[in-house]
Amino acid sequence: MKLKEFILLGHSLGGFLAASYSIEHPDRVRHLILADPWGFPEKPAEHKDVPLWIKGISYVLKPFNPLAGIRVAGPFGPWFINFVRPDISKKYQMALEDPNLIPEYIYQCNSQQPSGESAFHAMMSDFGWAKVPIVKRIDRLDAKMPVTLLYGARSWVDHSAGDIIKEKRTSSYFKLQVISGAGHHIYADKPEAFNQIVLDACNYTDSTKSNTPMITGPDEQERDEPESDRNS
Known part of the structure; x- marks a missing residue:
């Protein structure tokens, strides 16, 4: 397609690949959108009480x-x-x-x-966990790159990485949203909310050609309709 720059959106494993690509090629990605991404948190210590x-x-x-x-x-x-x-x-x-x-x-x-x-x-390191999770590499992501991260409230994907990444990207645009009533396939469960989030990210990117860092408000809440954002 010969695109020099683009807004990159990845879902599930695609989110892991999109984040990895953005770390290696920051000059090509104008905005990174991650939809219920797999492979972000570290695998927790094994529980001894597992049968x-x-x-x-x-x-x-x-x-x-x-x-x-x-x-x-x-x-x-x-x-x-x-x-x-x-x-x-x-x-x-x-x-x-x-x-x-x-x-x-x-x-x-x-x-x-x-x-x-x-x-x-x-x-994979067992199903659900990556051998090299993104949270261990997120510091290498260009600080000027805007990131939109969304999860389905009913998804099996571990949401904990969202808060970790939020703490690491305090000086750049980072929006964290959880869609209530949505599972792993957010785009199918809540298409209107999903599409609005993507449009908001695209509109923000179009309005800031220089990718000027921006921090959204500190309040967080579960999102059901497009109006009620969960911002960080």
Whole structure:
């Protein structure tokens, strides 16, 4: 596309990759938007009270890629996806007439050679944690780069990294928002709120060509509608 500068948005693993790219190429990223990003906090110390059988299952499954079950299911993959995660189809039922399209799409995306999935597995230290979390590298992110970080209030993603990053970026534009009623897929659960946050970030970037550092207000609150921001 030959873009010299752009606003970069990443969701989940895409957030981890977007942040890593922004650290290495700060001259190209005008604004970093992170939507429920994976791989940001450090893995907590292992709890001694975890049952032995759970540790055993975790050990057995560790060598496998996260979506290996889809490929094992073969032609029953779409049914397997719908059985395990019926909520995914429900998120898009208002936009799609055929409820089977989403499971079929997910199956087709993940039924072939899992190159990207294998790369994700290589970056993991147990599911949910990165071997090299972003919080350990966030100090290398250009202090002038605006950052918008949003989480779903019901997401499985650990939100704690948001407050850590907020403390580290006190002299630059940093907006932290939690969307109430949204899970990991914020854009599907609360599309209006998500779109408004992205538009706000884009409008801010367009109005500040020099990326002048800016700190928003200190009050934080859970966000439900586009008007009620959780700013830091």
